[in-house]
Each structure stands twice: as structure tokens, then as C-alpha cells.
Amino acid sequence: MLASNLTPSDSSTFILNGIPGLEDAHIWISIPFSMFYIICLLGNFTVLFVVGKEQTLHKPMFLLLCMLALTDIGQSTCIAPKALSIFWFHSKGITVDGCLTQIFFLYVLGVTQSAILVIMAFDRYVAICNPLRYATILTNARIANLGLVGLFIAVLLVLPLPLLLWRLPFCANRIISQTFCEHIAVVKISCGDTTINRMYSLVITxxxxxxxxxxxxxxxGLIIRAVLRISSKKSHQKALNTCTAHICVVLMYYTPFLFTVLTHRFGQGITPHIHILLANLYLLVPPMLNPIIYGVKTKELRDKMGKYTCRM
Incomplete structure (x- = not known):
């Protein structure tokens, strides 16, 4: 590898070093990475297309699915193209502005997606606990407004992250051991006092x-209480089935996220390439699986997707 690939050519450049220790396997690692990304794009764009085309799917739940699909596309696109350019072309340089922009959008989309999952939980609560008023409580306009509020709050909370990084001095060695600009990885290469950066990031997270x-x-908790009051076992099953897909997505989103955060901060015994692989998989695998889970578990969406698939 040429030295120029490992050293920034000027003070406005960082070097994303890929996955240290696995450089010889970068080409092989790129195969599942590219497959995950392609499946993610195909699945989520399919959801957007089918919901957009079918008037019968213009309902709050499917509007939320579209919001989730957009954040999935955005998050995976934030990291996959750059990671693949590192694996395939050794294109490791990224400008400071580009790095801070990537951090901003990556974390805004993450916080927004978390807000969407909360709105989805509320949607399921109203559908099960107050079904007669569902259509009046949760309209498409109200769901869209809630999504915009979630996005606005995400921007307000995340904006200080790149601004606080901007004020920091950085060392001569500007090599980031990652495939993308992760906030804590950028903080670690600073020569200044990063206490505020670390504390704000931890508090926000x-x-x-x-x-x-x-x-x-x-x-x-309220859903379970309402379900337990229903005497019919068939009604129990039907009510819980409406929540299955959402529960799976919640577990896929929060479990690896919390594991990644905790191991990154406190798991000093774990080798660096494990940290990096986990961080990348967290941003690629759930976005790939979300449309598959909802496509399988949601009958209306499954039927409509099947209709368009049969036409091909």
C-alpha cells in the first residue's frame, strides 16, 4: 500500500482506514456489504413504490412504513458507498467537511428512525386499545406531522455534534480506523479537550x-393489559399478530445499537475490527431486513407486493 494512502495530503482531509487487521480480506468483505446494500435498496424502494401506487395502502401504518423505509435508505447510503470505495479502490480520503456532514446525516437519521418506532408503537396501541377511534385519532396528516416533529427534534439534538467537532484541533495523524465517520472515532483523533464532545454524545445517546x-x-404494557382483558384466545392471537413485525424491528434496531455503543465505550478487550464490523452491520442489516419483515408479516402489503411481483 502506498504511503500516500495512509497519510492525509492536507490538513482538511481525514483518512478512513477501513477495517484494520482485515485489509487483505477487504474484497471478500465487500461482497456481503454490497449484497446487503442492494437488497436494502430494492426492498425499501419496493415498499415505497407499492404504497405509493396503491390507494388502499394510503393509511397511517403504511405511511409510517414509508418513513421507516426512507430512513433505512438514508442510513445505509450514508456509509455503504464510501465503505465499498475503500474496499474496492482504496479511496480512503474524506474531507473534514464531508466527514462532519456524514456524521450529521447519519445521526439525524438514526434519531429520526427511533422516533418513528415510537410513533409506530403508539399506532399499535391506538389500533388495539381504541380501535373505534383509530381513524379519527391517527390520520395521515397527523402521522406526517409527528414524523416532521421527530425529524425537527433530531436535527436540533444532533446539530451540536458536528459543531463541537469543528472547534477541535486534530493531530497530524488523522487516520480514522473505520469505514465511515463515526462520532466517537473522530473524537479519538483530536489533540484537544474532548470532554464536552464525549459527554454530550453520551447524554444524547x-x-x-x-x-x-x-x-x-x-x-x-398498555397493549398487553388490554389484550389480557379480552376473553377470546383468537382475539388475543389476532391482536398480538398486529404487533409482531414492529416488535421484531424494535429488537433489531435497539439491541445491536446498544451492544455497539456499550462495547465501543467499555469493551476494551474486544478487537477493533469486531467493533468496526458490528457498527457497519448495524447500519446495513436492519435496513435490509425491515421491508422483508413487514412484507411477510403485513398481509395487505404482502398481497400488493405479490401482485406487482407476478406482473414482472
């Missing part, structure tokens, strides 16, 4: 995730 998980847990 635990605060947002803690609040959102609490709200989701509260929704499902």
Missing part, C-alpha cells in the same frame, strides 16, 4: 434511546 424505549415499553 442514552437520553434519546432511554426515553424512546420507555415510551415503546409503556405502549406495549
Amino acid at each position: 442514552l437520553g434519546v434511546i432511554g426515553l424512546d424505549l420507555t415510551l415503546i415499553g409503556l405502549s406495549y
